[in-house]
Amino acid sequence: MNITLMQHSSLEVCAHAIRTCWQSFDNSDDGGEKDKDLINRVGNKFKHASTLEHLTYTFYIAGVSRALLQELARHRMASPSVKSTRYTLKELKDEISFTDGMSAVELTEKYTNKDEVYADKHMVRASKYLVWTDELIVDFSSIVALENLRLALVSGISNDKAKFCLPESYKTELTWTINARSLQNFIALRSAKAALWEIRDLADALYQALPSEHQYLFNDCIAK
Numbered sequence: 332m333n334i335t336l337m338q339h340s341s342l343e344v345c346a347h348a349i350r351t352c353w354q355s356f357d358n359s360d361d362g363g364e365k366d367k368d369l370i371n372r373v374g375n376k377f378k379h380a381s382t383l384e385h386l387t388y389t390f391y392i393a394g395v396s397r398a399l400l401q402e403l404a405r406h407r408m409a410s411p412s413v414k415s416t417r418y419t420l421k422e423l424k425d426e427i428s429f430t431d432g433m434s435a436v437e438l439t440e441k442y443t444n445k446d447e448v449y450a451d452k453h454m455v456r457a458s459k460y461l462v463w464t465d466e467l468i469v470d471f472s473s474i475v476a477l478e479n480l481r482l483a484l485v486s487g488i489s490n491d492k493a494k495f496c497l498p499e500s501y502k503t504e505l506t507w508t509i510n511a512r513s514l515q516n517f518i519a520l521r522s523a524k525a526a527l528w529e530i531r532d533l534a535d536a537l538y539q540a541l542p543s544e545h546q547y548l549f550n551d552c553i554a555k
């Protein structure tokens with residue numbers, strides 16, 4: 332997956348929002364250590380967490396599966412704008428076969444070791460569209476589904492109908508805006524061992540993409 336932080340608000344804005352309550356603007360140090368302590372104390376320790384909503388982040392998230400997307404979409408306190416299969420499936424029409432007519436079982440029998448599999452030219456081409464799980468029978472089933480989708484599109488079926496046979500592993504991308512309060516909730520829930528492995532990777536990648544001076548607000552949310 333590829334995560335890009337496109338924009339974020341400054342700590343100074345959040346500190347200013349907090350200081351509005353007490354009209355203590357004179358104590359500001361323009362987003363420095365004093366402001367950072369204030370945000371942590373009020374937003375986290377005193378649970379006046381709505382003040383954290385003044386900190387927003389916009390990420391571009393690419394190369395994640397639609398399986399992950401449906402979990403991400405459950406986080407209502409965030410705004411996603413997602414690549415539309417309705418408009419973009421034509422990207423598959425110019426591709427040649429991904430399977431040379433083989434079934435998932437036949438593909439499993441074709442290789443003697445795993446390294447060969449993911450280096451195969453068809454698998455490399457398919458990785459532009461699919462997230463691999465590293466489980467061969469699952470990934471071969473995905474590539475067969477991709478091939479079926481490609482054949483449906485080549486036969487002239489409209490994107491609107493063809494999209495119903497997309498595998499869950501099909502890659503998507505989105506612009507995602509979320510505030511710090513909701514991102515804390517997201518990271519706490521989705522870094523936990525019980526969460527899907529791909530969304531755990533996403534939670535970690537989002538944390539890593541944050542400006543380093545903001546990360547302290549999220550350190551206690553990461554599941555150990």
Ligand SMILES: Cc1cc2nc3c(=O)[nH]c(=O)nc-3n(C[C@H](O)[C@H](O)[C@H](O)COP(=O)(O)OP(=O)(O)OC[C@H]3O[C@@H](n4cnc5c(N)ncnc54)[C@H](O)[C@@H]3O)c2cc1C
Binds near residue numbers: 408
């Ligand atoms: C490990 C794991 C397994 C899961 N398994 C399933 C599953 O099997 N099936 C399934 O359907 N979902 C499942 N979920 C999704 C889960 O139920 C939540 O929908 C998802 O995690 C979003 O969390 P949220 O509601 O806290 O986030 P948001 O929607 O972003 O909401 C943020 C916060 O706002 C408040 N809030 C938002 N809306 C309301 C509301 N209507 N009323 C009151 N307060 C509100 C809550 O405090 C909430 O925590 C799973 C999640 C996890 C982490």
